[in-house]
Structure formats: C-alpha cells, structure tokens
Amino acid sequence: MKDEIIYLDNAASSKLDEEVFEEMKPYMLDNFAVATSDFAYSMGVEAKEALNDAREKIASELGAAPEEFIFTSCATESSNLALKGVTEKLSEEGDHIIVSDLEDFPVLNTAKALEKKGFDVTYLDVDEEGFVDTDQLKESINEDTILVSIQHGNQEIGTLQDIEKIAEICSERDVIYHTDATYTFGRVPIDVNNIPVDLITVAAHTIHGPRGIGGLYIREGTPLKKQMDGGFQENNLRAGVENIPGAVGFAKAVELIDEEENERIKKLRDKLIEGMREEIPEIMLNGPEERRIPQNANITFHYVEGESITLHLDMRGIAVSTGSACFSKSLEASHVIMGIGGDHERAHGSVRFTFGRFNDEDQVEEVIEATSDIIEKLRDISPLGKEKEE
Amino acid sequence: MENAPYTEKVIEYFQNPKNVGEIEDPDGYAKEGSPACGDMVSLFIKVDEGTHEITDIKFKSYGCASNIATGSIITEMAKGKTIEEAKEITWQKAAEELGGLPDMKTHCSVLAVDALREAIRNYEERQGIGEEKRETTLEVVRKRLRHVMNPMTGLDVIKTNLIGDIQVEDGNITVEVDLEEDHQFANAIKEDIEEKLEPRWDVEEVDVIFVGE
Numbered sequence: 001m002k003d004e005i006i007y008l009d010n011a012a013s014s015k016l017d018e019e020v021f022e023e024m025k026p027y028m029l030d031n032f033a034v035a036t037s038d039f040a041y042s043m044g045v046e047a048k049e050a051l052n053d054a055r056e057k058i059a060s061e062l063g064a065a066p067e068e069f070i071f072t073s074c075a076t077e078s079s080n081l082a083l084k085g086v087t088e089k090l091s092e093e094g095d096h097i098i099v100s101d102l103e104d105f106p107v108l109n110t111a112k113a114l115e116k117k118g119f120d121v122t123y124l125d126v127d128e129e130g131f132v133d134t135d136q137l138k139e140s141i142n143e144d145t146i147l148v149s150i151q152h153g154n155q156e157i158g159t160l161q162d163i164e165k166i167a168e169i170c171s172e173r174d175v176i177y178h179t180d181a182t183y184t185f186g187r188v189p190i191d192v193n194n195i196p197v198d199l200i201t202v203a204a205h206t207i208h209g210p211r212g213i214g215g216l217y218i219r220e221g222t223p224l225k226k227q228m229d230g231g232f233q234e235n236n237l238r239a240g241v242e243n244i245p246g247a248v249g250f251a252k253a254v255e256l257i258d259e260e261e262n263e264r265i266k267k268l269r270d271k272l273i274e275g276m277r278e279e280i281p282e283i284m285l286n287g288p289e290e291r292r293i294p295q296n297a298n299i300t301f302h303y304v305e306g307e308s309i310t311l312h313l314d315m316r317g318i319a320v321s322t323g324s325a326c327f328s329k330s331l332e333a334s335h336v337i338m339g340i341g342g343d344h345e346r347a348h349g350s351v352r353f354t355f356g357r358f359n360d361e362d363q364v365e366e367v368i369e370a371t372s373d374i375i376e377k378l379r380d381i382s383p384l385g386k387e388k389e390e
Numbered sequence: 391m392e393n394a395p396y397t398e399k400v401i402e403y404f405q406n407p408k409n410v411g412e413i414e415d416p417d418g419y420a421k422e423g424s425p426a427c428g429d430m431v432s433l434f435i436k437v438d439e440g441t442h443e444i445t446d447i448k449f450k451s452y453g454c455a456s457n458i459a460t461g462s463i464i465t466e467m468a469k470g471k472t473i474e475e476a477k478e479i480t481w482q483k484a485a486e487e488l489g490g491l492p493d494m495k496t497h498c499s500v501l502a503v504d505a506l507r508e509a510i511r512n513y514e515e516r517q518g519i520g521e522e523k524r525e526t527t528l529e530v531v532r533k534r535l536r537h538v539m540n541p542m543t544g545l546d547v548i549k550t551n552l553i554g555d556i557q558v559e560d561g562n563i564t565v566e567v568d569l570e571e572d573h574q575f576a577n578a579i580k581e582d583i584e585e586k587l588e589p590r591w592d593v594e595e596v597d598v599i600f601v602g603e
Contacts, residue, residue, distance in 0.1 A: 305452060383421065
C-alpha cells in the first residue's frame with residue numbers, strides 16, 4: 001500500500017483537522033468539568049460557557065438562535081430524536097408520516113421502525129436524478145399527516161433537494177418538516193429565516209470535525225418528546241453528560257469552512273467528472289449534473305463490477321466506495337441507485353468519489369489515470385461490452 | 391493489506407488473472423449469472439474428442455475479486471484433466487486452493503464453478519454423450535431452466551414462478567414466460583432460455599412465448 005492515501009470517501013467520514021483537534025485538547029486534558037450552573041465551581045462554569053459558545057456558533061451557521069440547537073452524539077441520533085420525538089408527541093393528532101425513497105438509513109430505518117409501531121408511512125418516489133416530486137408530496141399530505149422528512153443532500157448521488165419548496169408546502173399545510181443535512185451542513189448554506197424547516201440533522205465528522213458529536217436544530221415551539229431518560233441537559237431534550245470537547249471541535253470545524261473552500265472542492269469534483277468522461281468511454285454520472293452537493297461525484301462504469309474497481313484502487317492507495325452489492329455488508333445493491341430507476345447493473349458498477357479539504361488537483365489527476373487503467377483492465381476480462389458492439 | 395478479507399493468493403489471482411479470454415469455436419461454452427442480477431461468468435473449453443481431455447480453457451468475469459480469482463483457479467485446475475475429472479472440481483476445492491474465501495462471497499465463487507460444469511455439460515450435449523445422451527423431457531427442460539436467472543430477483547425463473555406451461559414434442563420446445571413481451575427483461579430471459587436448451591442434441595427449435603398481462 002502506498003504511503004500517502006488519496007482519500008475520496010469524505011461522505012463516509014473525514015480526516016479531523018488538526019486545528020480542530022488543538023481546539024478540543026484543552027477540554028480533554030485541562031478543563032474536563034461538566035457544564036455546571038453559574039453557581040458552581042469556576043471550571044464547570046467555564047465548561048458551560050465553552051459549550052454555549054460552540055452552540056451559538058453552530059446555530060448561527062443556520063441563522064438560528066442558540067436555544068434552537070441541541071447537541072447529540074451523531075446524525076443518527078438526531079434523526080431518531082426528530083422522527084420518534086415528533087411522532088410520539090403528536091400521535092394523538094395523526095399517524096401518517098412522509099419520507100423519500102432515497103433517505104439515508106437513519107431516517108429510512110427509523111421510518112420503518114415507526115411503521116412497525118403502527119404509523120402509516122408514505123415513501124415518496126424520486127425521478128431519475130433523485131428529486132422528489134413536490135406535486136406528489138402535496139397529494140400525499142392528508143389530515144393525519146404529522147411529519148415530513150426529506151433530506152437536503154443525498155449521501156450517494158449528491159442530489160440537492162429543493163428544501164425551500166418542500167418546507168413551504170409543509171408549512172402551508174401545518175405539517176412538521178425535518179431534513180437530514182448531514183451531507184450539506186457547512187457545504188451548502190441553509191438559513192432557517194428563509195426556509196420554514198422545523199428540524200435539521202447535522203454532524204461534525206463529514207466536515208473534518210470529530211466523530212461522536214452531532215446536532216439537531218429545533219425551531220422554537222416544535223413539539224418533540226425526549227427519547228432518552230436521564231438528566232436535564234440540552235434543554236431537557238437530550239440527557240447525558242455533554243460532550244464538550246466534541247461540541248468545541250464541531251464549532252471549530254464549522255468556523256474553518258468557508259465559501260472559497262466549497263468552491264475549490266466543487267472545482268475538484270468537476271475536474272474529476274470531466275476527466276473521467278474524457279478518458280473513459282461508456283460511463284454515466286448518477287444523480288443530477290447541476291443541482292448536486294459540491295463534494296460528490298458518483299459514476300457507473302459499465303461492464304465492470306464495483307468491488308473489483310475499489311479493490312484495485314485501494315491497492316494504488318485510493319479510497320472510494322461503491323453501490324455494488326458485492327461491496328456492502330448486506331450484499332444488497334444500493335437502494336439509492338435502485339430508487340432512481342437504476343437496475344442492478346448500474347448499481348453494480350457505480351463508484352462514489354467524495355471530496356474534502358485535503359484533496360488537491362494532483363490527486364484528481366492520479367485518480368483519473370488509475371481509474372482509467374483499472375477500467376480498461378477489468379473490461380478486458382469482462383464478458384460484457386464486446387457482445388453489445390457486435 | 392494484512393486486514394483485507396482476501397488471502398494473498400486471492401489477491402494475486404485477482405491482480406493477475408489466469409486463462410482470461412475467449413476461445414473461438416469452443417467445444418463447450420457456458421454463461422452463468424446475469425448482469426442484471428450481479429456477477430456473470432462466461433467459460434469456454436476445447437476438448438480432445440478421443441480422450442475427452444480439456445486441452446484449452448478460458449473464462450471472462452463480470453464480477454468481484456472472489457469471482458475473478460475462482461475463475462482463474464478452476465481453469466488452472468481443469469486444464470489437462472478429462473471432463474470426468476474436471477466435474478469433480480467443487481467450489482470448496484477451489485476455495486481451499488485459494489487459501490479460503492469470505493463466507494459471504496460463496497455465491498460469487500460457486501458461479502464460476504457452475505460455469506465450468508455447464509461448459510462441460512454443453513460439450514456433452516453437443517456430443518450426445520454422458521448424462522446428456524438422455525432424451526430432452528419436460529423434466530430435463532425444467533432442470534435446465536433452473537439455470538436461467540430472473541434478473542428482478544437474482545433467483546432462477548423456476549423458483550420465482552416465472553415459467554408457465556412447457557410443451558416438449560419431437561424436439562420442439564415451447565416455454566411460456568409470465569411476463570409482458572415488452573418487459574425490460576423479456577429479451578434477456580428469452581435469449582437465456584434459448585441458450586440453455588438449443589444446444590441439446592435432440593432439440594430442433596425453442597419457442598419462448600410471453601403470456602404476462
């Protein structure tokens with residue numbers, strides 16, 4: 001294996017920025033106190049201030065008040081709290097919720113769990129680029145609908161939903177709207193003053209922050225039932241000793257991202273797609289050309305299998321992931337690629353490249369060259385392709 | 391790569407696969423699996439008609455590392471063997487030769503071994519020898535259709551109840567498929583059925599009819 005890894009799986013998780021780590025360190029080694037009330041010892045008061053400063057920074061990134069943001073352990077917990085918390089609180093008012101077909105597992109599997117408990121769940125179709133049909137959303141909302149959860153940016157194919165329109169539809173009909181912004185927070189701005197979204201799931205580890213910390217934006221007045229019994233932390237919505245180093249790191253991670261970086265990442269991504277198209281015949285981009293999150297490219301290489309591609313890339317020190325069934329722990333093909341009308345073949349040869357702060361142009365060139373070489377090699381041994389020419 | 395799920399030998403064969411390619415005018419040929427449901431392997435053999443020895447063997451793979459490595463190892467194992475000896479090659483033996491394969495990759499490896507067996511069967515069919523000397527009965531047709539994949543499920547067309555009525559008369563076979571004629575997989579299934587039945591020594595014509603609504 002090569003010494004320097006070209007890491008293009010930043011959507012899975014990303015490298016912790018050293019500046020973030022430095023910011024966190026004092027809250028592990030020096031100030032290890034819990035966030036106390038103002039009347040306790042000074043270390044605890046300082047810890048509380050650090051926590052609230054972090055909260056304020058992150059909330060302001062969304063245009064929200066600090067009281068509207070709580071820390072959780074991760075995006076999965078945030079989405080569980082949002083979906084279960086709202087449905088439990090509003091179960092007297094209705095039993096219908098709506099999600100999209102392409103949700104990531106935290107929302108998708110929470111919706112399935114609620115379905116087992118007796119809730120009626122509508123799974124909205126998406127078009128071939130992964131967009132939900134807002135007319136179908138309008139038609140699906142009925143008097144029993146209490147919650148809609150549709151993601152902001154897709155984890156695999158990068159589709160960026162029109163959450164402003166979705167939020168307005170929900171708001172007009174008085175239905176709570178949650179969005180999973182795990183893959184967009186920091187990368188694509190959301191302003192809760194312009195978009196009437198009620199709940200937003202965010203995470204730190206996808207933007208070079210630490211793992212083990214996530215958050216949930218909760219618009220003031222949104223009905224939410226606490227899911228974990230314990231202390232009164234986080235506005236009495238999330239019990240447990242606060243992860244102050246995590247929160248401080250999360251805030252630093254948010255602070256370090258700027259528009260310039262997102263523009264740079266988008267350019268790298270575009271360079272990759274363009275280069276692949278020039279160098280490798282018979283490929284297709286999964287997801288939209290335009291309205292997609294800046295860090296994501298997802299390409300199907302016809303006639304070859306994704307695990308073989310990723311294994312070859314790994315041997316050359318390049319880390320990516322694939323929607324092929326062969327690659328996954330469950331041996332199931334990507335529900336996202338199948339959801340946009342793709343068949344097994346399309347999922348089978350799909351590779352996801354996701355960019356972050358530490359990627360550069362040289363890496364992109366190396367990846368294009370390596371991929372082109374590997375695809376040629378694999379197509380040589382593939383029984384497919386040639387017969388189609390004949 | 392010490393933590394990789396694959397043994398060094400699997401990786402070696404994955405990086406440098408053996409006996410890859412096609413044979414023109416093969417004496418036996420098989421295609422197992424289907425692109426629509428996952429891995430696919432095609433395999434070609436040349437056989438000495440006197441000794442029934444496999445003189446040349448080639449394969450192609452649309453699959454994962456486990457599939458490519460198994461294809462390499464079984465073609466190496468089969469080369470120079472008689473078809474009777476080659477029939478004894480199991481995926482367990484192939485896996486053993488490779489120093490083991492991950493449990494969940496069994497399917498990919500079995501597919502390659504199936505391709506070898508089917509290529510041998512195809513040879514026997516063409517020659518009218520061995521078990522394949524048997525007359526093509528309804529039962530034989532059903533058995534052969536178990537090797538035709540239903541791309542929508544990844545299971546065979548018999549198991550997934552896609553096959554309706556089957557008629558076998560004087561070498562003319564009619565197979566009803568419970569799909570609409572313009573279904574996206576109709577043509578792929580039709581071709582696969584024809585490929586599995588037409589090479590039989592006593593089969594004149596195969597007619598696939600779509601009866602789905």
